[in-house]
Amino acid sequence: MKPMVKLPIVLALFASVATAGLAFVYHIANPIIQQNQIAEEADTLAQLYPSATFELYDDSPSAEYADYGVTSVYTAKNGTTIIAYLYRVSIKAYKGGEVRYLLSIDINGIYRGFKVLVMEDQTSGIGTIVAEPSFSARFLNQSIEDIGELDPTNLGNGVIVSGATRTTQPTLMSIQACGRHFQNEIEG
Amino acid sequence: MKKAQIFLAGLFKENPVLVMFLGMCPTLAVSTNLDNAIGMGIAVIIVLLLSNIVISLIKKLVPNEIRIPIYIVVIATFVKIIDLLMHAFTPDLYASLGIFIPLIVVNCIILGRAEAFASKNSVWDSILDALGMGLGFTLALLLISGIRQFIGTGALFISNPFNPTQIFFSTGNLLGQYVFGIFQTPPGAFLVLGFIVAALNAFRLNREKKKVLTQDKK
Numbered sequence: 001m002k003p004m005v006k007l008p009i010v011l012a013l014f015a016s017v018a019t020a021g022l023a024f025v026y027h028i029a030n031p032i033i034q035q036n037q038i039a040e041e042a043d044t045l046a047q048l049y050p051s052a053t054f055e056l057y058d059d060s061p062s063a064e065y066a067d068y069g070v071t072s073v074y075t076a077k078n079g080t081t082i083i084a085y086l087y088r089v090s091i092k093a094y095k096g097g098e099v100r101y102l103l104s105i106d107i108n109g110i111y112r113g114f115k116v117l118v119m120e121d122q123t124s125g126i127g128t129i130v131a132e133p134s135f136s137a138r139f140l141n142q143s144i145e146d147i148g149e150l151d152p153t154n155l156g157n158g159v160i161v162s163g164a165t166r167t168t169q170p171t172l173m174s175i176q177a178c179g180r181h182f183q184n185e186i187e188g
Numbered sequence: 189m190k191k192a193q194i195f196l197a198g199l200f201k202e203n204p205v206l207v208m209f210l211g212m213c214p215t216l217a218v219s220t221n222l223d224n225a226i227g228m229g230i231a232v233i234i235v236l237l238l239s240n241i242v243i244s245l246i247k248k249l250v251p252n253e254i255r256i257p258i259y260i261v262v263i264a265t266f267v268k269i270i271d272l273l274m275h276a277f278t279p280d281l282y283a284s285l286g287i288f289i290p291l292i293v294v295n296c297i298i299l300g301r302a303e304a305f306a307s308k309n310s311v312w313d314s315i316l317d318a319l320g321m322g323l324g325f326t327l328a329l330l331l332i333s334g335i336r337q338f339i340g341t342g343a344l345f346i347s348n349p350f351n352p353t354q355i356f357f358s359t360g361n362l363l364g365q366y367v368f369g370i371f372q373t374p375p376g377a378f379l380v381l382g383f384i385v386a387a388l389n390a391f392r393l394n395r396e397k398k399k400v401l402t403q404d405k406k
Contacts, residue, residue: 007254010258014261015261036276
């Protein structure tokens with residue numbers, strides 16, 4: 001057999017055996033990895049609604065929302081009644097650091113809860129302002145329509161402090177994207 | 189070469205990290221604490237052992253022209269298997285070691301031993317070589333990690349990789365406020381490695397001098 005034919009065939013055979021081995025291990029490991037991720041998600045969701053049960057509502061929001069960092073949406077239920085929708089959001093903020101947070105919107109379209117889970121490389125007192133109560137106080141207990149009309153680049157009133165806009169602006173824009181998702185995909 | 193010599197070579201005389209300077213990237217990056225050192229060390233030992241066994245077994249089947257791509261396929265397969273298993277069973281250690289688990293594929297120790305040893309020797313010798321080199325890598329990593337963790341945080345501890353809340357061993361903070369945070373950073377890794385290598389070289393030179401003096405006297 002010519003080397004030009006033989007060598008690719010031998011390489012393909014080895015690659016096939018390797019693929020079969022990997023498929024077998026993936027078959028064993030993947031369900032456990034998925035279970036671990038679900039357990040981790042449940043822990044974080046329970047931080048906003050400790051007594052609720054959660055169900056995944058949308059695990060791949062469309063680009064219209066995903067571009068703003070919305071990664072998944074859950075329903076929070078008391079028994080069989082939905083009490084709120086929880087948004088898991090991950091944005092790239094100042095210096096490319098991740099800000100990951102949970103946001104809840106109740107069934108009437110009011111922002112009810114906000115909890116920052118991860119904050120990477122943010123300057124204390126500037127980027128970290130998004131985790132402070134003064135930031136969330138500007139939109140909590142307000143309707144998605146009211147917050148949706150705000151201009152994230154020009155909020156004034158100390159919401160966006162000078163130098164913090166690289167973190168506060170994308171955070172607020174993602175909060176508005178969650179509101180739009182609620183309006184279009186849930187109320188819709 | 190005697191079996192014991194094959195095994196011991198990797199531990200001391202040809203230690204991959206402290207003598208041959210192979211696998212420097214994970215050595216410097218993950219050696220911030222003993223947990224990372226044990227996790228990375230075990231992962232490298234398993235990959236090295238399995239890849240050496242397989243490469244030694246298939247050495248007569250592999251055409252010389254494509255031996256390196258095939259070795260890479262074998263090594264990458266075992267690394268991915270370890271990656272998946274660590275992700276499933278030791279998620280905290282997996283998160284802590286991060287990108288350095290998949291990077292074991294390009295660890296010079298693994299491909300170096302495959303090409304230089306396993307492809308030319310018997311399976312049994314390849315197993316001894318893998319264990320010696322793997323343990324040598326792990327011991328070097330433990331030494332660097334222990335020093336960095338102790339000086340950088342003031343404490344030494346080892347936890348259960350399957351349950352990080354279970355602490356097997358902890359000294360508590362023995363240095364109080366007199367810790368040097370730089371040893372937890374990459375420059376600290378270079379400093380510790382440099383001092384260890386310098387000390388080993390001084391020890392080796394001193395021993396050689398003594399040997400020459402003894403021979404002269406005879």
